[in-house]
Amino acid sequence: MVRHHFRADDVHDFAWAASPDFIFSEEQGSPGAKIKLYLDPKHAHLKDRYVRTSTAALTAYEEWYGKYPYSSLSIVVPPEAGKPAGSMEYPTFVTVAAASEEKPNHYLELVLAHEIAHQYWYGMVANNEFEEAWLDESFATYADEKFLHKQLGLDTKPFYRPYSPAYNRLAEYSWRYKNRADYVNNVYIGGKHVLEDIEQQIGSGKMQEVMKAYFETWKFRHPGTKDFMDVLEKETGRSWQDYFNSHVYGKT
Numbered sequence: 208m209v210r211h212h213f214r215a216d217d218v219h220d221f222a223w224a225a226s227p228d229f230i231f232s233e234e235q236g237s238p239g240a241k242i243k244l245y246l247d248p249k250h251a252h253l254k255d256r257y258v259r260t261s262t263a264a265l266t267a268y269e270e271w272y273g274k275y276p277y278s279s280l281s282i283v284v285p286p287e288a289g290k291p292a293g294s295m296e297y298p299t300f301v302t303v304a305a306a307s308e309e310k311p312n313h314y315l316e317l318v319l320a321h322e323i324a325h326q327y328w329y330g331m332v333a334n335n336e337f338e339e340a341w342l343d344e345s346f347a348t349y350a351d352e353k354f355l356h357k358q359l360g361l362d363t364k365p366f367y368r369p370y371s372p373a374y375n376r377l378a379e380y381s382w383r384y385k386n387r388a389d390y391v392n393n394v395y396i397g398g399k400h401v402l403e404d405i406e407q408q409i410g411s412g413k414m415q416e417v418m419k420a421y422f423e424t425w426k427f428r429h430p431g432t433k434d435f436m437d438v439l440e441k442e443t444g445r446s447w448q449d450y451f452n453s454h455v456y457g458k459t
């Protein structure tokens with residue numbers, strides 16, 4: 208019998224992964240945080256791609272939103288048979304797409320950037336991911352797309368093509384969406400469009416200030432949709448109630 212003790216401050220969730228086959232490596236990700244990579248052997252030759260992308264993503268999000276305060280970020284690449292465990296986020300720990308192919312396309316970078324963005328939106332800004340999923344999924348999708356465009360020059364549109372930008376209510380309990388498509392169209396795609404629309408109205412510089420202020424004001428405090436709107440109103444000096452009524456709480 209072996210007993211392990213793990214301790215982490217300021218986290219609201221945990222998960223674990225184990226495999227006799229993981230190829231482990233540790234790299235300096237951003238100035239304060241190490242990247243701990245647990246690779247499936249099928250992707251051993253892609254180690255640099257994983258390290259480069261996760262380091263760049265963490266660095267960009269720290270600059271855009273605020274400091275990542277933990278000492279490490281663990282990244283698990285599940286084997287092909289572990290696909291359902293892939294593409295998940297937990298504080299200080301993400302799983303990415305399973306190692307199904309030896310030459311994966313840029314979905315690898317997209318999932319990696321998305322799950323790392325969740326360290327901010329869901330992880331530290333610990334909103335309720337079941338009751339107001341748009342506050343983490345849309346924010347992570349908005350962030351990963353910006354990172355992939357700006358820093359890596361990647362076009363993410365092909366990956367979103369199966370989904371429609373049609374949405375009707377973002378602030379909704381997840382279990383009330385009709386099906387997976389309805390859920391994805393609202394909490395991932397629709398919310399991302401709303402954030403981009405707000406950015407278009409107030410400008411990119413101001414939008415970055417809003418996101419930063421939202422993160423700094425609400426990290427580790429479990430905000431809801433109205434708290435985000437309040438920050439937006441404070442930063443822009445005007446009411447967004449009508450906009451939220453028609454675009455977030457329910458489309459008229």
Ligand SMILES: [Zn+2]
Nearest residue numbers: 321325344347
């Ligand atoms: Zn997500």
